Amino acid sequence: MSEKYVVTWDMFQMHARKLSEKLLPASQWKGVIAVSRGGLFPAAVISRELGLRHVETVCIVSYEDHYKQSDELRVLHAPEGDGEGFIVVDDLVDTGNTARKIREMYPKARFVTVFAKPAGAPLVDDYVIDIPQNTWIEQPWDLGLSFVPPLARK
Numbered sequence: 001m002s003e004k005y006v007v008t009w010d011m012f013q014m015h016a017r018k019l020s021e022k023l024l025p026a027s028q029w030k031g032v033i034a035v036s037r038g039g040l041f042p043a044a045v046i047s048r049e050l051g052l053r054h055v056e057t058v059c060i061v062s063y064e065d066h067y068k069q070s071d072e073l074r075v076l077h078a079p080e081g082d083g084e085g086f087i088v089v090d091d092l093v094d095t096g097n098t099a100r101k102i103r104e105m106y107p108k109a110r111f112v113t114v115f116a117k118p119a120g121a122p123l124v125d126d127y128v129i130d131i132p133q134n135t136w137i138e139q140p141w142d143l144g145l146s147f148v149p150p151l152a153r154k
């Protein structure tokens with residue numbers, strides 16, 4: 001990835017609120033399924049904004065074989081059903097591998113993300129922010145504040 005897009009907590013919350021607005025009216029939903037782990041963060045905001053107390057997780061691990069990134073995904077935990085009446089939420093869609101698996105598992109759910117890159121965007125029902133394919137999204141939960149030395153040091 002040649003570029004970087006840094007996301008702060010307040011911007012993330014703002015975008016997740018915008019995503020929640022796209023999911024109104026809240027009464028049409030039974031609950032939220034977060035794609036763990038990245039989806040846990042927008043799921044908390046959506047659950048709060050829409051007053052949805054039923055929150056589930058689907059736990060998926062994408063892993064590498066010895067030499068290259070694999071398309072295979074390992075599902076550790078998944079709620080039963082076809083997703084009808086549920087919002088399935090992830091933080092972002094990149095290649096679309098995770099999204100394809102989610103769509104297969106929950107064909108009747110509304111699948112949404114905060115960020116989408118072009119390769120994955122067609123697989124998402126709603127998202128908020130377009131990000132170029134060559135750009136790595138740095139999420140706030142992966143970052144920390146650190147000291148930056150002044151330009152002019154004695």
Ligand SMILES: O=P(O)(O)OC[C@H]1O[C@H](OP(=O)(O)OP(=O)(O)O)[C@H](O)[C@@H]1O
Nearest residue numbers: 036037038062092093094095096097098
């Ligand atoms: O469109 P894709 O290429 O599949 O990438 C998108 C997925 O990658 C990240 O999760 P990751 O697998 O890094 O795990 P995590 O959510 O547990 O951090 C992100 O949270 C999405 O779930």
Ligand SMILES: Nc1nc2[nH]cnc2c(=O)[nH]1
Nearest residue numbers: 092094135136137138139
């Ligand atoms: N944090 C982060 N995780 C990813 N997983 C796949 N693409 C990305 C990305 O751009 N940022």
Ligand SMILES: [Mg+2]
Nearest residue numbers: 036037038039
């Ligand atoms: Mg993830």
